[in-house]
Amino acid sequence: MRKLRVLALKEVRLAFRDVGAILTMLATPLALTLAIAAAFGGGGSAPIADIPVLVLNQDAGEMSSTLVEALLSDQLADLLEPEVVTDEAAARARVEADQVAALVVIPPDFSARLLPMGGTELRVESEGAPFQLTAAQMQAWASNPQDGDTEESPAVVEIYASPQWRISAAVVKAVVAEVLERMHLVVRGVGSTVGRLILAGGMDITNQEQLLQVGQSIGEQLVLGAGNGEALLRLEVVSTRRAFSWLDYSAASMAILFLMFSATSGGRTLLIEREGGTLPRLLVSPTPAVTILVGKMAGVALTGILQVMILWGASSLIGAYWGEPLAVVVTIVALVLAATGVGALIAAWAKSPQQAGAIGTAVTLVAAALSGSFFPRMNLPVWVRQVSLLTPNAWGIELFADLQAGDALVNVLPMLGGLLLLTVAYYVVALIGFRRQFE
Amino acid sequence: MSFVKVRGLGKQYAPDGPKAVDDLSFDIREGEIFSLLGPNGAGKTTTISIISTLLPPTAGEAFVGGHSVQREPMAVRRLIGVVPQELALYNDLSARENLRFWGEMRGLGGEQLKREIEEKLALTDLTERAKDRVSTFSGGMKRRLNLAIGLLGNPALVILDEPTVAIDPQSRRYILDWVKGMNAKGTTVLYTTHYMEEAQELSHRIGIMDHGKLIALGTLAELTQLVGEHETLILRLQEEGGEALAAALGDARGVTQASSTDGEVVLNVASAEEVLPIALRRATDLGLTIRTVEIREPNLETVFLHLTGRALRD
Numbered sequence: 001m002r003k004l005r006v007l008a009l010k011e012v013r014l015a016f017r018d019v020g021a022i023l024t025m026l027a028t029p030l031a032l033t034l035a036i037a038a039a040f041g042g043g044g045s046a047p048i049a050d051i052p053v054l055v056l057n058q059d060a061g062e063m064s065s066t067l068v069e070a071l072l073s074d075q076l077a078d079l080l081e082p083e084v085v086t087d088e089a090a091a092r093a094r095v096e097a098d099q100v101a102a103l104v105v106i107p108p109d110f111s112a113r114l115l116p117m118g119g120t121e122l123r124v125e126s127e128g129a130p131f132q133l134t135a136a137q138m139q140a141w142a143s144n145p146q147d148g149d150t151e152e153s154p155a156v157v158e159i160y161a162s163p164q165w166r167i168s169a170a171v172v173k174a175v176v177a178e179v180l181e182r183m184h185l186v187v188r189g190v191g192s193t194v195g196r197l198i199l200a201g202g203m204d205i206t207n208q209e210q211l212l213q214v215g216q217s218i219g220e221q222l223v224l225g226a227g228n229g230e231a232l233l234r235l236e237v238v239s240t241r242r243a244f245s246w247l248d249y250s251a252a253s254m255a256i257l258f259l260m261f262s263a264t265s266g267g268r269t270l271l272i273e274r275e276g277g278t279l280p281r282l283l284v285s286p287t288p289a290v291t292i293l294v295g296k297m298a299g300v301a302l303t304g305i306l307q308v309m310i311l312w313g314a315s316s317l318i319g320a321y322w323g324e325p326l327a328v329v330v331t332i333v334a335l336v337l338a339a340t341g342v343g344a345l346i347a348a349w350a351k352s353p354q355q356a357g358a359i360g361t362a363v364t365l366v367a368a369a370l371s372g373s374f375f376p377r378m379n380l381p382v383w384v385r386q387v388s389l390l391t392p393n394a395w396g397i398e399l400f401a402d403l404q405a406g407d408a409l410v411n412v413l414p415m416l417g418g419l420l421l422l423t424v425a426y427y428v429v430a431l432i433g434f435r436r437q438f439e
Numbered sequence: 440m441s442f443v444k445v446r447g448l449g450k451q452y453a454p455d456g457p458k459a460v461d462d463l464s465f466d467i468r469e470g471e472i473f474s475l476l477g478p479n480g481a482g483k484t485t486t487i488s489i490i491s492t493l494l495p496p497t498a499g500e501a502f503v504g505g506h507s508v509q510r511e512p513m514a515v516r517r518l519i520g521v522v523p524q525e526l527a528l529y530n531d532l533s534a535r536e537n538l539r540f541w542g543e544m545r546g547l548g549g550e551q552l553k554r555e556i557e558e559k560l561a562l563t564d565l566t567e568r569a570k571d572r573v574s575t576f577s578g579g580m581k582r583r584l585n586l587a588i589g590l591l592g593n594p595a596l597v598i599l600d601e602p603t604v605a606i607d608p609q610s611r612r613y614i615l616d617w618v619k620g621m622n623a624k625g626t627t628v629l630y631t632t633h634y635m636e637e638a639q640e641l642s643h644r645i646g647i648m649d650h651g652k653l654i655a656l657g658t659l660a661e662l663t664q665l666v667g668e669h670e671t672l673i674l675r676l677q678e679e680g681g682e683a684l685a686a687a688l689g690d691a692r693g694v695t696q697a698s699s700t701d702g703e704v705v706l707n708v709a710s711a712e713e714v715l716p717i718a719l720r721r722a723t724d725l726g727l728t729i730r731t732v733e734i735r736e737p738n739l740e741t742v743f744l745h746l747t748g749r750a751l752r753d
Contacts, residue, residue, distance in 0.1 A: 006544070277525035280493055280527070285516060285541070286516040
């Protein structure tokens, strides 16, 4: 253990004495974090706005049109970016591709379920058999509209949401629910008003057309708030989850990117020591080869942990949020072990330090591009996000995104487990390569 | 008593490739300085790499202090200190940090390690530069530090692989004196070199290697007796043409061997006094001018030339 510690501390000492390495490890990622955050805006919480949502109206009735109009209204223009669609399959595909936050599907029976008196005829279905209300029954319904409402199931509007747009989808759901609630209240109000007009003799119950016109007029005024200046919705979004921030995102993603540079460079130093003579000298000292190798990689890992911890602290001073401290520490350690595994794997199979350096740089940059180091990962195609899970970068960005959104350590344990499995795979492949090299 | 035993040692880097070391057998007695002398590529470094447990042999075996290099490598490593030809130092660490690190790797620690570090710094005249990074050292200083690291823990056997290559004469003198001083205290030394003068000055016994084989072994006196009373006559020419002159003198009376290298014609002769006039005449016939003439008593250069037909520097 003593020799392991000595070997590891030697690596840390050498890493932090190299001015060029310090620039790469610390100064550059901090500078990039600031630049990206400044370019795209935002420390702290950004307001939710322009949520892309698709609206599919399968109903031909008036109530569904009213719902669509509500979603397209000026009052919601800043919050939603709705698009009316007709192709259900294509719309669902766009949601699955995370191009939009959600698809609102208004079913074909929406108006009928919401307004049983819709159409040219007052019809209420009860027990499967249609019948017409008698005047007495209408009188009774007008007094208490709920008695005449024999509809057994409510109007069902489907919100088909993208899991990557969790917050935005929740907002869409809340908006639709609010609109439906308003509409339901309006329907009740219209029914009650019309009924009372009938009772008061102001309307002829047999004049269906008149009843509909009056009802619609009342409904429109109530729904759209025309004439009284009332807004349809006063929406106050309260989210228990922290909103996306460019500063948070880039602080973590840049730290991960430059951790990968450090880890692959650290693995390369094993080959440099082999060519430079210090590794052969170590191998003829009374120190087992496995101790030398483990000590070397432990030093690279320790350097990586210090590097990311420093970046965490420094970026926090300028407002970046990484998550709950304990969860962040555990995630950093797991991520560093994985990155070091990549460095070990490259060193184990490369033929020279130059080759290891070239491969390390290429792997780091490709992993960064695939994982979303430079732009939000959620904007990448699904297949790219899946492939990128072969890299520590992707896992790290996902983990920190969850922690930054408010997840606790227990919530990210499954993902940490996945990262650990990947790390084990890296080291197994590296070990096979080292045995080939040194046996 | 033999401290190092080598029996039928062989090393082939590729199955169908040439043998870097071929059927090598020798002993090194406890407390002696043993040199392996030979040109570049003779197999000296491969031999000591096997003895120091860095490389496994493909044939034969070797023992250090009674321990097999193949079956008991850790026991062997505890007995040896290695001074490699390359400067195996961490340039971004100071001299003291290097000594501390390598001392820890040897298993030293605490007060013993501190004493060792200060002793080696003093012996190498590096005490005043102990805190400075190795990257700021001259070549000679780095060589001294490289040597000091190999001596940490005062190992029973010190293996030095061409330690004086590409260094200034002063540093070379320093190293040679230190090797002798270390040996005077009882340390066994295995020293490889292609410099005949070093092997002659330092060694109790010398093994001459060429193409992976041990072609001669013994004390300096025993080796020079191989060439009898022969002298070495060295002719340095004003112009090119050494090969032609060597060829012309190859069958001259009194000449046992003739070779040419770097503008010199080296002749192994029974009597330099008798051969010199012949050499001058033949040079004139070829239109060549002899600039200097040197006559050497039998030495390892002569021995190597006698045994291989080539100069040691070829």
